[in-house]
Amino acid sequence: MTRESLVVSTLVELADNLVDNFDVIDVLTLLCDRCVQAVDMDAAGVMLESPGGDLQYIASSSDSMRVLELFQIQTDEGPCIDSVRDGKAIVNRELRDSSDRWPRFSPKAMELGFQSVHCLPMRLRGRSIGALNLFRADVGYLDDDDVVVVQALADVATIAILQHRSAIDASTLNGQLSQALNSRIIIEQAKGIIAESLKCDMDAAFARLRAHARNNNLGLTDVARSVVAGTLRSQALDAPRPPRTK
């Protein structure tokens, strides 16, 4: 199997999973296995940040990897920890030169038979939600293409996790997307109506819309819909007030 087809079959397998309920651990374990094959690694593991900010061990391709992942969490030290915190990739790091950076982790990893380490952040909305760790038993080298391949796998895994967390299927999502787009359109139409009726600019029109929604404990879209339908006149909208101080 060529490297491309490994990556692709992973992507397709993961993508297929996106529309059904799936076991996130299975998917990430699959990702780890495929990384090991795709860029010739000896072990791979995934850690994710929990909502509280702690890192959690999620999946790995081997038991020694699992031990190392847990060790990083316990000692709060190691490439995965750094990568999640900085959101930056660590590539081609030789462990024998890393005892300054990771005084406890480096000897432990070498003891388990590894020589080099790479770590790629899993990013979502500009912030890292976890990291993919890759280990090699010799001093190997990942070139730019390798990094792209692995980062693509990490990105797809991120999408998979995201999908899992929100636990919704494609048709629900599409419904929500349509709804979100439509309500945005209605709000913009209402802004136009208010701006013309009250001879103000769009920002002032929006402030008016929002003030009315807040004061009357209504949704912004609902107020906008009434304005567009003509059942709520622009003049009847509450004017925005300066924020109250306690």
Added chain:
Amino acid sequence: MPNERLVDIFALMARYERQGVKEGSLALAAAALTNATGAGIALSPDETLLTNFGTSNDTATKLLELEMTLREGPYCDACAGEAAEEVDLLDTSSSKWMLYTPGAIDLGARAVFSFPVRIGSIRLGALGLYCEKPSELTYDQSSDAFLMASVIARAILAMQSGSSGEVLSEELEREATFDFTIHQAAGMLSVQARNDVGEALELMRTHAYATSTPISELAARIIARETGFDSKSGTWYDEGDIAI
């Protein structure tokens, strides 16, 4: 073959991300992948409204807007589920679109193609490509475009999935070049013309077509109160001849 191309798509997207491309990276990737002059992505929350999700260049934006005005053309067909192609718009023997074709030629397109953006039976919108010369898509180019359309569909849903139902996710807003000024202008116009916003939008479409003005430009002028509709005389007015 599609396998390698999928990797290419991810590599292209990764490259645009590294280059710091903020908007339209999916459209840029689609154009680069298929060797088209330009590409655009339209979302269609319902059959009657096209929303610009992102384009790779100015002409691609204008071509998409042309369809917003006319409600016919390749994006409209693909949003309804049918891929469309015109390998040479000047060849009138095969002309599918009465109004779109001459408009698209004026904007500099000679060949146009479109592909539904969907997952299974769920339709989200369309991917459109144009070439400035008469062009046929090879089998490979066409498979690439279908593949890209499926990546776009997944990417859009993945981006929206972080948001709660009623609002567009921040990630989508960042990636997309949504332009909602048309709807603001329709709102203003509905007050001037004393009709509902749907009718006001139609009025805008007709006027944009009659005056060969891109609908976004007309919207900008309505919002700036440079042009508007007088309901008494039933005509449009223009405050001076504003050079564009």
